[in-house]
Amino acid sequence: MINQVYVNKALELLKKPIETRVEVTQTVEIEQIDGKVEIKPAADYRSLNLKKGNKVCLDFGNHQVGYINMKLGYKGSHPDAPVLLKLHFAENPIELFEDPEEYHGWVCSSWIEYEQIHVDVVPSELKLPRRYAFRYLQIEVIDISSKFDLCIEDVICTAVSGADDNKLIPFNTENKQDKRLDEIACRTLHNCMQVVFEDGPKRDRRLWIGDLRIQALTNYMTYQNNDMVLACIYLLAGLTQEDGRVGACLFLNPEPEVDDTQMYDYSLFFVNILWDYYENTGDIETLKELWPTALRQIELAKENLNRDMIVEDSEELGWCFLDWNLNLNKQAGAQGVLLYATSAAIKISQALDDVMNEESLAAFYCEIRDAANDKLWDKELKCYVSGKNKQVSMASQVWMILGEAITGEDAYKLLKRVKENPQAQGMVTPYMYHNYVDAFIKAGSIGVALEELREYWGAMADLGADTFWELYNPANPYESPYGGTIVNSYCHAWSCAPAYFLRKYS
Amino acid sequence: MINQVYVNKALELLKKPIETRVEVTQTVEIEQIDGKVEIKPAADYRSLNLKKGNKVCLDFGNHQVGYINMKLGYKGSHPDAPVLLKLHFAENPIELFEDPEEYHGWVCSSWIEYEQIHVDVVPSELKLPRRYAFRYLQIEVIDISSKFDLCIEDVICTAVSGADDNKLIPFNTENKQDKRLDEIACRTLHNCMQVVFEDGPKRDRRLWIGDLRIQALTNYMTYQNNDMVLACIYLLAGLTQEDGRVGACLFLNPEPEVDDTQMYDYSLFFVNILWDYYENTGDIETLKELWPTALRQIELAKENLNRDMIVEDSEELGWCFLDWNLNLNKQAGAQGVLLYATSAAIKISQALDDVMNEESLAAFYCEIRDAANDKLWDKELKCYVSGKNKQVSMASQVWMILGEAITGEDAYKLLKRVKENPQAQGMVTPYMYHNYVDAFIKAGSIGVALEELREYWGAMADLGADTFWELYNPANPYESPYGGTIVNSYCHAWSCAPAYFLRKYS
Incomplete structure (x- = not known):
């Protein structure tokens, strides 16, 4: 469409x-x-x-x-x-x-x-x-x-x-490591900003929503090329898949066209990207114009809920990205993303005084949050579990926290607990680590969040990174899930977290 | 220069x-x-x-x-x-x-x-x-x-x-093989005619004098792009090596420049190319203007004569091409080429009424011809021999005949005799075969000449050639002296003989 x-x-x-x-x-x-x-x-x-x-x-x-x-x-x-x-x-x-x-x-x-x-x-x-x-x-x-x-x-x-070095907002800190992490992150974002925000300038060179959300947030704190964000939002809204679903990514050449890849979480992020844009620019006209597109994503996401108001298990759901961990069950994470997007949709409806939608969205939000806490919370393990085998993973906890199914001290303890659990499925990308850091912040633990960030991104910096990588596994720095580092992308947008978090919270 | x-x-x-x-x-x-x-x-x-x-x-x-x-x-x-x-x-x-x-x-x-x-x-x-x-x-x-x-x-x-198909002079013959050989030869020349005459459009894509002499002769009988011949002559005369020596080849890009390769026979061919051009066009102005350049080549060639008025043996001479047969001794062949060029120089001096030069060139010609027949003719073997080991080769006989050291029936018998001699060094390129066919014609045996041509070039045609090859050894059709047919040139100017000989003599 x-x-x-x-x-x-x-x-x-x-x-x-x-x-x-x-x-x-x-x-x-x-x-x-x-x-x-x-x-x-x-x-x-x-x-x-x-x-x-x-x-x-x-x-x-x-x-x-x-x-x-x-x-x-x-x-x-x-x-x-x-x-x-x-x-x-x-x-x-x-x-x-x-x-x-x-x-x-x-x-x-x-x-x-x-x-x-x-x-x-x-x-x-x-x-x-x-x-x-x-x-x-x-x-x-x-x-x-x-x-x-x-x-x-x-x-x-x-x-x-597409980033203007002269417009980069200075980052003043006495902390040399933070300074360096910010520099590398800015360079990462800078080199992924071309005609649109690309995921990686080596590979795939495409506008992916998952990357865009992170890039846009970092851009507001750094280069502030908000026109590029706006262009990307309009491209995604203007080139949807069947039924008005926002595609996971799109191509610019030879003509702008949406890809046929569908990702449960990525389509939903359109809502958050639109809200973040409005929050950072105050551009109410765009918010108003694209509100139906955002709302449509929530409507479509509802189709994947079962009778218990829980997102279908991985096999039925189709692709929900969350992380490159191939063993990861996506059910609980997807539920968390739906909460996260619905929460942003409620904020939009409030900003637009769209009372009708605000009410139904708020009711819907409570329904799926309560369902999550009822059906996906394991009282014995004291964490969220995912799928028919009740898999424990960090991704599930992170998205439940970002979706505010659990908050404050409880959320913080949950993260700590699952971190200590050797059975839990871990994280493999800076993309997932970004959300993990964000979850600590959401849980009110800014100090821990930044320490986690410094440890993970700092290790890449110590290995000589000029830009942050698509993939980094502390246990095996040169690992490639692709069968060769030669196809890894060593400048990848979703890894530009330090410039966002350090500038916002340090 | x-x-x-x-x-x-x-x-x-x-x-x-x-x-x-x-x-x-x-x-x-x-x-x-x-x-x-x-x-x-x-x-x-x-x-x-x-x-x-x-x-x-x-x-x-x-x-x-x-x-x-x-x-x-x-x-x-x-x-x-x-x-x-x-x-x-x-x-x-x-x-x-x-x-x-x-x-x-x-x-x-x-x-x-x-x-x-x-x-x-x-x-x-x-x-x-x-x-x-x-x-x-x-x-x-x-x-x-x-x-x-x-x-x-x-x-x-x-x-x-650079060849205009619309200007190709028709070749009328009932002989289907001749017709086909002419077509292939014309295509060969056609595809070697670009901005200048190239030796081969695949490799080396350069103006080489040895190829130019044959291309120009064939061009006069076919496409008649005489401006291209004239341009090549002026390039060779305008871009000489030290002492005014015409180089063996030259480059057009990025700027016209002579190569540093020197070949005894190739420099001398400038005289013949100039004379052939005049004979076919009547352009006396060019003949006059470039006569000093032509004469200079004879002068330089004299420097390689020994006291007996015989060209130095291969080791002292430097490179004299004649053929790609690496075992070939070049002394007698070089003497033949010197005779061949001097003979053309005499004709130029006559056309220009340059009596002084005519006389001295004629005297020089007789001197080197007599020296050849005195020192290089082996009475026992009844053929010309070359170098200190008195090597017998077809190349030596061919060039002595083209240089008219021996003529008529004697020349014909000489060719036949050496052809039957299994000890004689043979020929490996269509370039040498061209001169071999020409020697039969010079010896008055047009019929034999054309039969030799039909046999050699006909075999390439039978192997499916669309254009004639740089190299063809009847005993091993896909031989490559370069270690792989992949670098052979299968469209090579010096092989376009059929269109010249068949149109002129059949």
């Missing part, structure tokens, strides 16, 4: 990203010694005469999203054959130790940022047409005529972002 | 090649059964839904030189990841059975016409920036998201050539 009025509003708000010229900071040599990556300065790339098999690795000083221009020259006889180059871009240097052609995991290998390029004319200026996300660029001369050597005279990155 | 006046004259004559739209003739399946390539029609590429690992092979009906445009669509969900394609272009279907990444021969593998391309947006139109020489294009889907299939909706080749 396309609402062209909404889509046009969005398109008018979209802007070409801002371009910044970035030079190579240093030429480096990267080695892996006993599994540990070591980066050493090397001779400047401009001074090298490259022969067949030679490699050079360029460090752009920080995570970049952009386009590469190379000026190529030669030493020796006039070039008499094309030069075949392999370019391998890496967000994290660990990626350079995996062979793109040996990757056989389930994520499409076309996401790996490497190219084989024939350069027909040297000297020449090479303008790569694709956008890359990287800090390091390794250039390997796969083949070259023996009559000349290749000289890379200059490599420039034209970095792009 | 740059003569900018000459270079400018050349640049003014250079034209953008003519573009022709070529569609796919059929989709094919190519198999190799017991070493033999079999081509079968397959389902039309437009009807296929391509998944990971699928391949499709397009046949453009004839050898093409040009640029590829592809229209890509999809079936299934909206594309959610780039598509990684491998494109492999083949002049000869045999190339498709070699893996580009497994080629480790001495010719730079960057000449292999294959690409790995990421397509970020589907549907889209893909315009490949590079020029390819091919009849077949194999497209392989290396990776694609499982959410959609790729549909190749249209593939168009924009073929380019």
Whole structure:
């Protein structure tokens, strides 16, 4: 279903990203010694005469999203054959130790940022047409005529972002770790802000609602490009799936189009994103215009409730994301998200003086909250359980707290209790950790929340992260559920939590 | 040494090649059964839904030189990841059975016409920036998201050539083989005529004098783009090496520049090319202007004569091409080429009424001819021998005949005698075969010459050649001196002999 009025509003708000010229900071040599990556300065790339098999690795000083221009020259006889180059871009240097052609995991290998390029004319200026996300660029001369050597005279990155560095609100703190975590988080958000908010500039480069909610919240505290948030909201509202369901994500190219992926939690987040936008901007017109779209998501979500007013178990429900933990039962978490979204819907109805809806939503909220506490609370285990096997997970508790099924000291104790429970399904993404931190805050424990944040995100920073990662498992930092870190996304929007929480609560 | 006046004259004559739209003739399946390539029609590429690992092979009906445009669509969900394609272009279907990444021969593998391309947006139109020489294009889907299939909706080749098909002089013959050989030869020349005469549109794509001499002769009988010949002559004369030596080849990009390769025979051919041009056009102004350049080549060639007025032996001489037979001693052949060029120089001096030079050149010619017959003729073997080991080769006899050291019936018998000599070094390229056929004609044996031509070039035609090859050894048709047919050039200018000889002599 396309609402062209909404889509046009969005398109008018979209802007070409801002371009910044970035030079190579240093030429480096990267080695892996006993599994540990070591980066050493090397001779400047401009001074090298490259022969067949030679490699050079360029460090752009920080995570970049952009386009590469190379000026190529030669030493020796006039070039008499094309030069075949392999370019391998890496967000994290660990990626350079995996062979793109040996990757056989389930994520499409076309996401790996490497190219084989024939350069027909040297000297020449090479303008790569694709956008890359990287800090390091390794250039390997796969083949070259023996009559000349290749000289890379200059490599420039034209970095792009929809975030204006000049508008970044300063974050003043004496705490060096907090300062650093905020910097990395801002860079993460900055590089995910392009024409729209993308989940990751390497992969998938798409507007996902789950990421947008977090990005928008962080944006209000940092770059304040509220037009980009508004454009994304109108795109999601203008390009819905059947029955007016907001899709889990959408594509901009070649034409804006919603994906066919449905996610129970993601559709509901539209309500929260709209409310957060209004809270941060006061834009009542948009709130009014899109209120029916938001309300529709609650209506659709009701269809998945059973007679007990509990969201159907995982098998019937379809996809509800919550986290990348494949063992996770989603029932209780989904119930929590429904509470969370309904709570935001009530606030919208109040702001709009929509008394009719306010009343029915409030009644509905109480019904599903009470159902949750009646049917999903395990008195013996003293926590929420999920699904027919009564699974205990951190995700279930977190969303019940964010949905305010349980509050205050009880909520805090619940988190602590489940944290100590080795049987409980844990968390695997910074996305879930974000909600976990938020749950502590909701439970009134700001101090604990920030300590949890500093520990989890601090560990990525200690591992040298320039931007925060899509995935981080403290027990196995370079784990990839995709069968190779080479397809991991090391700059991922849903990980930008520190800039939001530290600025808001520290 | 740059003569900018000459270079400018050349640049003014250079034209953008003519573009022709070529569609796919059929989709094919190519198999190799017991070493033999079999081509079968397959389902039309437009009807296929391509998944990971699928391949499709397009046949453009004839050898093409040009640029590829592809229209890509999809079936299934909206594309959610780039598509990684491998494109492999083949002049000869045999190339498709070699893996580009497994080629480790001495010719730079960057000449292999294959690409790995990421397509970020589907549907889209893909315009490949590079020029390819091919009849077949194999497209392989290396990776694609499982959410959609790729549909190749249209593939168009924009073929380019500096030869105008409308200006091709008809060749009328009842002989079907001759007709076919002429067609293939014309296509060979056609596809090697681009901005300048190239040796091969796949590899090396450069103006080489040795090829130019043959191309120009064939051009006068076929497409008659004499401006292109003139441009090439001025480029060679305008961009000489030290001492005014005409280089063996030159480059057009990024700026016209002579290569540093020196070849004894190739520099001398400038004289013959200039004379042939004048003979075919009557352009006396150019003959006059470039006579000093031509004369200079004879002067430089004299520096390699020993006290006996014989060209130095191979080790001292430097590179004299003659043929790709690495065992060939070049001394006698070089002497023959010097005679051949001096003979043309005498004709130029006569046409220009340059009596002084005519006299000295004629005297020089007699001196080196007599020296050849005195020092290089082996009375016992009844043939010319070359080098300190008195090597017998066909190349030596051919060039002595073309240089008229021996003529008429004696020349004919000499060719026959050496042909029967199993000890004699043979010929390995159509380039040498061209001169061999020419030697029979010079010896007055047109009939034998054309039979030799029909046998050698006819065998390539029987093997399915659309254009004549750089290399053809009747004993081993798919031999490659480069360590893989994948770098062979199957459309090579120096092989266009049939269109010249058949039109002139049949």
